[in-house]
Amino acid sequence: MGLLIAIPNRNTERLEAQLVAQLGADKVQVWPDIRDADSIDMVLGWQVPEQLWSQLPNVRAVMSFGAGVDGLNLAAIPGQLPVSRIVDPELATDMAEYVLTQVLLHKTNMPRYMRQQAQQEWRPRRVHSHNKVGLLGFGQLGQAIARRLNANGFSVLAYSNSAKTDSDDVQHFQGAQGLQAMVTQSDYLICILPLTSQTKGIINADLLAQLPEHAVVINVGRGAHVVEEDLLAALQMQQIGGASLDVFNQEPLPPAHPFWQTPNLIVTPHCSALSRIDTVVEQVVANYQRLERGDALLHCIDRKRQY
Numbered sequence: 001m002g003l004l005i006a007i008p009n010r011n012t013e014r015l016e017a018q019l020v021a022q023l024g025a026d027k028v029q030v031w032p033d034i035r036d037a038d039s040i041d042m043v044l045g046w047q048v049p050e051q052l053w054s055q056l057p058n059v060r061a062v063m064s065f066g067a068g069v070d071g072l073n074l075a076a077i078p079g080q081l082p083v084s085r086i087v088d089p090e091l092a093t094d095m096a097e098y099v100l101t102q103v104l105l106h107k108t109n110m111p112r113y114m115r116q117q118a119q120q121e122w123r124p125r126r127v128h129s130h131n132k133v134g135l136l137g138f139g140q141l142g143q144a145i146a147r148r149l150n151a152n153g154f155s156v157l158a159y160s161n162s163a164k165t166d167s168d169d170v171q172h173f174q175g176a177q178g179l180q181a182m183v184t185q186s187d188y189l190i191c192i193l194p195l196t197s198q199t200k201g202i203i204n205a206d207l208l209a210q211l212p213e214h215a216v217v218i219n220v221g222r223g224a225h226v227v228e229e230d231l232l233a234a235l236q237m238q239q240i241g242g243a244s245l246d247v248f249n250q251e252p253l254p255p256a257h258p259f260w261q262t263p264n265l266i267v268t269p270h271c272s273a274l275s276r277i278d279t280v281v282e283q284v285v286a287n288y289q290r291l292e293r294g295d296a297l298l299h300c301i302d303r304k305r306q307y
Contacts, residue, residue: 002039003288004056006031006048007065018281023288042291044284046071053077061291063284066275067091067141069301070195070222084287084297086280091273092144095192095220098272099145100152102244103133103188106216111242111264130214131155134186136202137193137221138164138172139307141273145192146170157182161305183210188218194307195222205230214241220272223248228259235262246272 003023005012012030020028029035031052040056046065053059053076064072064085077083105111107128116123133149135142138160146156150169157171158164159182164172173182183189189211193199203217204227211217217240219226228249234240242264251270253259259267287297301307 001041001288001292002027002029002036003284004029004031004034004040004043004045004059006043006045006052008047008049010046014277015280018277019284022281022285042288048072048076050076061287061297063287063297065280067273068194068222069307070224074303074306079303082297082300083303084299085301086275086283087140087299088273088275088279090279091275092141095141095273096144096148098246099190099192099218099220100148102218102266103149103154103190103216104152105266106188106242106244111266115263128187128214130187132157132186133188133190134182135159136189136191136225138170139192139194141220142192145190154188157186179207180210183207184212186211186215188216191217191219191221191225193221193225195224196306200224201227203227203231205233208234208240211240213239216241217243219244220246223251232258232262235265242266244268246270 003019005016005019005028008031016028016030029040037055038058041058041060042063043056043059044063044065050073059081062072062077062081062083064083067086067088069083069085072083074083107130109125109127112125131153132155135146135156135158138158142158146158146169149156156169157173159173159179163174166172173179191203193202202225203219208230217231226245231243235243244266245259246268247270253267259265283298290297
């Protein structure tokens with residue numbers, strides 16, 4: 001048996017060292033320096049080259065190097081292979097704190113004050129009374145965000161793919177009409193959806209036009225959830241009140257990208273929640289050992305739903 005790390009354009013030395021320490025040097029290989037393709041039966045990957053799958057005749061399982069699987073190109077992976085992902089409890093905590101921070105920054109006018117500081121302007125403004133947060137997505141991360149927002153006095157609305165029962169803390173929405181109903185009353189719209197063919201480009205001109213003019217968009221999902229030209233236009237025309245973006249179609253964000261210079265837009269470098277290497281290694285090793293024993297992998301996705 002063997003494990004292949006296939007994560008192009010990233011430094012994986014620390015990851016490799018920890019996996020070797022746990023599994024042994026003879027069990028771990030790193031793309032593109034494959035020593036023995038026949039021995040590989042599990043791939044840990046992200047942005048895996050499509051042609052790789054035809055080179056691995058005995059692969060039996062795939063793990064995503066991330067909480068999502070959009071970096072795997074599921075269509076290219078043989079359909080019989082189980083696909084699992086990383087589930088990091090601390091990641092949910094980090095994400096919830098990031099989202100709360102961004103909501104409070106906009107609520108208390110901090111983007112405005114940072115611009116005023118650069119111009120040495122002294123113009124105080126009342127804190128916004130806006131209090132409704134709409135969540136696009138209500139999985140593990142969305143639920144953690146909802147709890148943190150509730151604890152800080154915000155009302156939470158949540159849109160998800162499957163019907164859920166309202167609680168004292170969260171009002172749920174589903175379907176096209178539900179999405180519209182939630183968006184029109186959201187002071188802050190948080191995207192935490194998995195990236196699928198259905199959710200790509202969900203934050204577009206049509207959706208942005210339904211938001212209140214004071215609304216703030218916060219994207220911690222994937223860059224492709226946002227049609228960047230539409231969001232830029234909405235901000236420039238002051239159709240919405242502001243935005244915070246942690247993910248982008250191209251990363252790092254190019255120096256010439258207009259987002260860098262857009263007022264009332266906070267740009268952060270895909271840092272809202274970073275998986276810890278120790279957690280990744282622990283779950284990869286656990287799944288590798290389960291594969292050895294013939295047990296089902298942990299945290300497998302539904303390939304039809306793409307999450």
